[in-house]
Amino acid sequence: MSGKKIAIRVKAALAAGSFVFLLCTMTVALHAQTPAAAAPTTPAPTLLVAVDQRTVLSLNGDWHYIVDPYDNGLGSGRSGYPMDEEVPAGSNKLQEYSFAKSPTIKVPGDWNTQKDSLLYYEGGFWYERHFQYQPHVGHRAFLDIGAANYRSRVWVNGQLLCTHEGGFTQFDCEATQAVKAGENSVVIFVDSTRIADGVPTLKTDWWNYGGLTRDVSLVTVPQSFIDDFDLHLDRATRSKIEGYVHVEGAQQGTRVSIDLPEAKLHADGVTDASGRVAVNLAARGLSLWSPENPRLYRVVLKSGDDTLTDEMGFRTIETSGSEILLNGKPIVLHGVCIHAEAPYRSGRANNDQDVATLLGWVKELGANYVRLAHYPHDQRMTRLADKMGILVWSEVPVYWAVEFEREDVFAKSQQQLHEEIRRDRDKASVILWSIANETPNNPTRTTFLTRSANFVHQEDPTRLVTAALLVRGDSKTKYIDDPLGNALDVIGFNEYVGWYEGTPETADSIEWKVAFDKPLITSEFGGGAKAGMHGANDTRWSEEYQAEIYRHQITMLNKIPQLRGVTPWILMDFRSPVRNLPGIQDGYNRKGLISDQGQKKAAFYVLQKAYKENGLGHAE
Numbered sequence: 001m002s003g004k005k006i007a008i009r010v011k012a013a014l015a016a017g018s019f020v021f022l023l024c025t026m027t028v029a030l031h032a033q034t035p036a037a038a039a040p041t042t043p044a045p046t047l048l049v050a051v052d053q054r055t056v057l058s059l060n061g062d063w064h065y066i067v068d069p070y071d072n073g074l075g076s077g078r079s080g081y082p083m084d085e086e087v088p089a090g091s092n093k094l095q096e097y098s099f100a101k102s103p104t105i106k107v108p109g110d111w112n113t114q115k116d117s118l119l120y121y122e123g124g125f126w127y128e129r130h131f132q133y134q135p136h137v138g139h140r141a142f143l144d145i146g147a148a149n150y151r152s153r154v155w156v157n158g159q160l161l162c163t164h165e166g167g168f169t170q171f172d173c174e175a176t177q178a179v180k181a182g183e184n185s186v187v188i189f190v191d192s193t194r195i196a197d198g199v200p201t202l203k204t205d206w207w208n209y210g211g212l213t214r215d216v217s218l219v220t221v222p223q224s225f226i227d228d229f230d231l232h233l234d235r236a237t238r239s240k241i242e243g244y245v246h247v248e249g250a251q252q253g254t255r256v257s258i259d260l261p262e263a264k265l266h267a268d269g270v271t272d273a274s275g276r277v278a279v280n281l282a283a284r285g286l287s288l289w290s291p292e293n294p295r296l297y298r299v300v301l302k303s304g305d306d307t308l309t310d311e312m313g314f315r316t317i318e319t320s321g322s323e324i325l326l327n328g329k330p331i332v333l334h335g336v337c338i339h340a341e342a343p344y345r346s347g348r349a350n351n352d353q354d355v356a357t358l359l360g361w362v363k364e365l366g367a368n369y370v371r372l373a374h375y376p377h378d379q380r381m382t383r384l385a386d387k388m389g390i391l392v393w394s395e396v397p398v399y400w401a402v403e404f405e406r407e408d409v410f411a412k413s414q415q416q417l418h419e420e421i422r423r424d425r426d427k428a429s430v431i432l433w434s435i436a437n438e439t440p441n442n443p444t445r446t447t448f449l450t451r452s453a454n455f456v457h458q459e460d461p462t463r464l465v466t467a468a469l470l471v472r473g474d475s476k477t478k479y480i481d482d483p484l485g486n487a488l489d490v491i492g493f494n495e496y497v498g499w500y501e502g503t504p505e506t507a508d509s510i511e512w513k514v515a516f517d518k519p520l521i522t523s524e525f526g527g528g529a530k531a532g533m534h535g536a537n538d539t540r541w542s543e544e545y546q547a548e549i550y551r552h553q554i555t556m557l558n559k560i561p562q563l564r565g566v567t568p569w570i571l572m573d574f575r576s577p578v579r580n581l582p583g584i585q586d587g588y589n590r591k592g593l594i595s596d597q598g599q600k601k602a603a604f605y606v607l608q609k610a611y612k613e614n615g616l617g618h619a620e
């Protein structure tokens, strides 16, 4: 990105054959509840993994809603909506709300694209529905929320269960004491107001889709249950599955078993005082996961009355000098960035069809990799990436200039990283955790993000840490030397030569100076085009102009020896409130290779050719 663009943005942002089970005594603290404890709100202490693999009571569907820009329903007494009271007909009681008489909206789904009048709405919003439930003796119940953007509070039968901040990560509220036999009420208040001390902060180049944007369900588990596990191939020999299983509420000595039936692997062990069993399982001969061979194994975990089944691939990812090694072999990442924007209908992508369309296009492009920008996407995305053999960069919305000087903002970002990693550490596709995008280069920022990188390395030592950095320089020389690079395993850098800076040919004479002997990924480049608009190669917004940028960029990027990956910006046009050029943008960022209505632009084919001919980036 150009210096000018940086300046504008920073300014704007200111306003385990032999099977061995070992008791784990040391590493427990590493995965304990540290980030949650440090968080500014009161995140529920339990975070369930692989909820999508459990049998749950789905609460998706129609919910009553009340738009509440003045937070009126948060008031006490008769104005408080959480009690979810309905006054019988003919009563003299004064009640100024009624969920039963209020309209309904779909969950999952952002509110903005479900009702015309709510397109630009940001603020408080109440959701309500009833559900039938039969509590099971000796079991616990959790309300699982895939994502609620941005701040939320959850009540069951008038009892406040939890609050949560962060719009793109899953959380679980324990409802064991609140649920009753028969009919139950659940009320959720979601507030999408952008806040300066939020993650992200006030300004983003994407739509602030509010609401319960992902699946909501009630999960019933035995008194003691598997809430977390990490199983991965060891980097040194690639013939052991290492990690742990954690059983929430387990007495010391509780038995846990692991089975991979297709691989005929079995192990069992007992929990330590913290409910954890360390895993060290000899697993020679596994068919390793890769884009060419996205082999998944059924993994069955059992402890007492709880059984959790998952589907997992096994592979290693590491770097060596400027190489990225997948299963020990150099790999080049041919990718594209994706926003969680629903094709054809706009709004947040939230169903199987949405993700199948997006990742289908990725395959058609000839890519083996995606950058899921700029926040964790729906779990369907990483599940499907696992199945399709698409490698993934996953990110938290530490975007542009968040308030790096604030410790509570650091805690929020850390909480989001924790929630993201916990949900997706069972996915072989995910190889990179990105801690930030385009952040200003200053010591406060560098300290903040170095702490983030250290935190991620601690939480997940098996994957690589990256960030999309800005570059500096002029139209002749560009420098990739942001000191944050020292804390990263892989350097991502964004640049918009030919769009925000110069013309497509400007790329021809640029020399790149790189301060790190680490793998480089061009995490963004590109330019806008209105699908169907044709013109000369130098006509802005034409498909030809965008295609020309791609041609020159490909030639330029191939001159950078450490280049090991690219994710141009972006697969599909997406809504953004900062893109208002009438007739061209109309509220959409038009840098997609495909329009929001699925029309492929000329640049799509330029990139496809480069990928199919293996003509972009080389491993040594």
Ligand code: GCB
Pocket (backbone or CB within 6 Å): 001, 205, 374, 437, 438, 494, 524, 569, 589, 591
């Ligand atoms: C960027 C940002 C991305 C924007 C893109 C653009 O550098 O990382 O979020 O959407 O540029 O289109 O300007």
